[in-house]
Amino acid sequence: MAKKALIIGITGQDGAYLSKLLLDKGYEVYGALRKRLDSSPHNLIALGIADRIKFVPVELLEFTNIFNAIKKSAPDEIYNLAAQSSVALSFEQPLFTADVTGMGSLRIIEALRVLDKPIKFYQASTSEMFGKVRETPQTELTPFYPRSPYAVSKLFAYWMSVNFREAYRMFICSGLLFNHESPLRELDFVTRKITYSAARIKCGLQDCLELGNLDARRDWGYAPEYVEAMWLMMQQPEPDDYVVATGETHSIKEFAEAAFRAVGFEIVWEGDGPAQKGIDKVSGKTLVKVNPQFFRPAEVDVVRGDYSKAKDKLGWSPRTSFQDIVRIMVEHDMKLLA
Ligand code: NDP
Numbered sequence: 001m002a003k004k005a006l007i008i009g010i011t012g013q014d015g016a017y018l019s020k021l022l023l024d025k026g027y028e029v030y031g032a033l034r035k036r037l038d039s040s041p042h043n044l045i046a047l048g049i050a051d052r053i054k055f056v057p058v059e060l061l062e063f064t065n066i067f068n069a070i071k072k073s074a075p076d077e078i079y080n081l082a083a084q085s086s087v088a089l090s091f092e093q094p095l096f097t098a099d100v101t102g103m104g105s106l107r108i109i110e111a112l113r114v115l116d117k118p119i120k121f122y123q124a125s126t127s128e129m130f131g132k133v134r135e136t137p138q139t140e141l142t143p144f145y146p147r148s149p150y151a152v153s154k155l156f157a158y159w160m161s162v163n164f165r166e167a168y169r170m171f172i173c174s175g176l177l178f179n180h181e182s183p184l185r186e187l188d189f190v191t192r193k194i195t196y197s198a199a200r201i202k203c204g205l206q207d208c209l210e211l212g213n214l215d216a217r218r219d220w221g222y223a224p225e226y227v228e229a230m231w232l233m234m235q236q237p238e239p240d241d242y243v244v245a246t247g248e249t250h251s252i253k254e255f256a257e258a259a260f261r262a263v264g265f266e267i268v269w270e271g272d273g274p275a276q277k278g279i280d281k282v283s284g285k286t287l288v289k290v291n292p293q294f295f296r297p298a299e300v301d302v303v304r305g306d307y308s309k310a311k312d313k314l315g316w317s318p319r320t321s322f323q324d325i326v327r328i329m330v331e332h333d334m335k336l337l338a
Pocket residue numbers: 008009010011012013014015033034035058059060061080081082083084085086100124125126127177178179180181186
């Protein structure tokens with residue numbers, strides 16, 4: 001009989017790629033939609049798989065909703081990818097973020113505990129929990145130091161996952177995933193904002209790109225590969241937590257340089273701090289400038305993950321290079337505008 005999976009957060013970037021992966025493996029995939037059941041899951045449509053998903057209504061603020069969705073789908077595996085996932089927005093909406101991203105995860109595992117069925121559970125944890133990093137690179141044993149309401153909420157969900165695993169012997173895995181990007185990334189994350197703007201500027205639809213902190217560094221991987229790691233964790237004999245990363249770190253500036261290069265501009269940087277500008281070497285036109293509106297009240301300056309455990313135990317390694325991720329995203333955005 002085909003295995004059944006329930007994906008909560010199916011409409012997001014990872015939900016779409018994970019659905020595709022599980023369908024290709026022969027799973028029956030149930031997907032949680034929090035809006036009206038006839039609302040348009042655009043990422044699933046983009047991957048051409050929307051009509052193969054069985055949708056159930058799930059709003060993470062509603063315990064009964066979650067409980068009923070699990071009962072109805074009777075899955076072998078649940079992947080919780082749902083969250084208010086924007087760090088920037090979490091500073092504007094800390095209570096809402098805590099309720100959805102922190103308490104929402106607890107509502108699911110509490111429903112699982114009450115249902116008392118042998119259902120495996122995946123929790124989407126994040127490198128943001130390392131925040132003001134205590135050591136480099138970060139491993140599964142690195143102490144946490146969250147720097148945003150989003151990261152604090154994810155840390156709450158992480159420790160609840162660990163606690164329920166230990167207290168009730170539930171099969172719960174946490175993926176400590178570092179930033180992962182793709183053409184399906186929402187436009188309010190810096191990578192997609194850059195690739196989409198670079199494409200728009202190339203097409204003459206936009207003058208200049210405004211960014212916040214240009215010096216922050218992230219360990220960026222390719223989303224379709226990261227969902228493979230999620231699935232692999234859930235196939236192990238014992239539940240555990242794994243860092244999923246590339247081991248490389250690049251600055252926002254480097255990302256912008258690569259994206260603009262992909263559409264034919266060579267950026268040179270001028271000035272310091274908020275006065276920094278990215279200028280087109282040939283025309284002298286300003287392509288990137290700093291807008292302090294995008295600075296955060298507390299920042300994660302740099303993260304870099306050590307994925308040795310995932311490599312050893314899951315046989316997982318990243319395959320797509322930084323340059324290729326940028327190129328894939330820019331090419332996609334150029335096609336969108338063509
Ligand atoms: P997205 O922001 O693209 O997707 C978030 C999903 O959560 C959407 O399906 C959204 O549904 C759903 N959701 C939001 N609020 C609720 C709610 N109240 N009830 C039910 N569903 C809700 O995230 P990604 O796909 O990028 O990431 C997947 C998970 O992994 C997230 O939890 C994220 O925090 C975490 N993560 C992501 C990383 C990354 O680099 N992408 C890195 C590390 C962790 P809707 O369409 O209705 O809004």
